[in-house]
Amino acid sequence: MKLSQTYLFYPHNKALEHALANSIGRLGDEWVEAAAPDTQVTVADNFLYTRGNYEQHRFSSNILDSVREALEISLTDEYRHQEPSAWAETQNSLGNILAAQGQQQRDASLYEKAIQCFNNALDEYNREKSPLDWAATQYNLGTAMQALGRQMDGAKLLKAAIDAYTNALLEWSRKETPEKWASAMHQLGATFHAHGKLLKGNRTFQKSVVAYKNALAVLDADNYAFELAAAHNNCGAVLQHLGESEENPDRLEEAIRSYETALTVCLEQQLPIHLAVLCRVNRSTVRSVLAELTKDTTLAHEVADEFEMIIECFPHALQPLCLKHCEEQIHKAKCASTCH
Structure with missing residues (x-):
């Protein structure tokens, strides 16, 4: 059946903002000023919080290409060998920036590159040695796959996103990391909803409701x-x-x-x-x-x-x-x- 129109809100993408904040310094002082958003705009933005998973308001989107280029140049084999954790963090940052560009340009190939970056980071992070970094990367991976799955109506991508968020929740708990836990629950709810629209039956919708109510609890x-x-x-x-x-x-x-x-x-x-x-x-x-x-x-x-x-x-x-x-x-x- 054809479902009625709904309008969704997308939560803050703190991982993207963190990636930009950590990366802009690589470009030099002149880029810090260029990265500042335009605060002189007086017309209200009626699309705020409705564009998708990779909307951010702390930095100018004009900086994305330069940050992406700087990160790509830095990801050498030598860097990986000398500082594997820092290399993995850089892969995470690059993945978020590529996904932001993917959303901006509606370019599936950029999302796919982002997903590869997160998988690269997971090659270095493992749950036993770096549980919180592993969980954060799983969350980032889920968000990129969810965004691409929405764009392409891709049931397999959305199912993979659900698996990634579920992995993150193996380490993020309501008691120890309530804010991250709630974020993952919210995104899990959103992904179940998007996935459910592509499936027969109502069980996936029901799972979405449970996930949202879990998020609301904190x-x-x-x-x-x-x-x-x-x-x-x-x-x-x-x-x-x-x-x-x-x-x-x-x-x-x-x-x-x-x-x-x-x-x-x-x-x-x-x-x-x-x-x-x-x-x-x-x-x-x-x-x-x-x-x-x-x-x-x-x-x-x-x-x-x-x-x-x-x-x-x-x-x-x-x-x-x-x-x-x-x-x-x-x-x-x-x-x-x-x-x-």
Whole structure:
């Protein structure tokens, strides 16, 4: 079946930012200034946190080519022989930068090179001698394979990403490394969701919900406001698709509650306004699905009003394709409110 549109939030990629921070020094002092992001932009970025796994805001993306070249030059056999751990860390950094370029250019070959870098790093790191480095590299590997799997609708890649995140969780625990554990759980939830859309049945969607709820167990609004909102929103998205697949109104109601919680976090923690708007769009979309499933004409009429309100009140915060989605949903809801 064709599943309805959902809008996901992508968490901070701290590994990418760390890779850039550690690598820019190799280029010389003049590049440090060039790496600073443009802070003079006054137009709100309505795509913030929605582009994918390799979005970062600390450095200018114009620096990626130069950093990549510097890292590639440094990865000699002699360097590997003399400092194997540093060589592996450099492979990790290069992998993240290649994957960022892969996302930027939608270039599968760059993702594949990134995946090879992470596998190269794993040739040096092993779980027994370097458990935390091994886990971090498994996480990086999973994120690159997830991103490429999404782009290519590749079930094998997504399954491999699940395996990599699961490996990372062998070393990252809720008690000892709660932030990393929550990040891996969030990404595991996202990967199960993407994988589930390519499979028959609902078991993979159900695993996604469990993973997101695990992440939510350690996130709080004071310390992890965006991550909390993202996990609630993205959990709502998989619940929405699970409800559609099962034709289960209770799942759809749960999705609505998840989106509403995400919206509350966005508003109370003053996150970028377009994120709150996307939560509203998601909530109204799943209410439309519920109206169609239950043949509730009153609810369908309410949904049409909600989408009209979103367009009227938040035109500045809507992405173009999201605006088109809202307009289509108005037509669909009005038809449903009069056709049954």
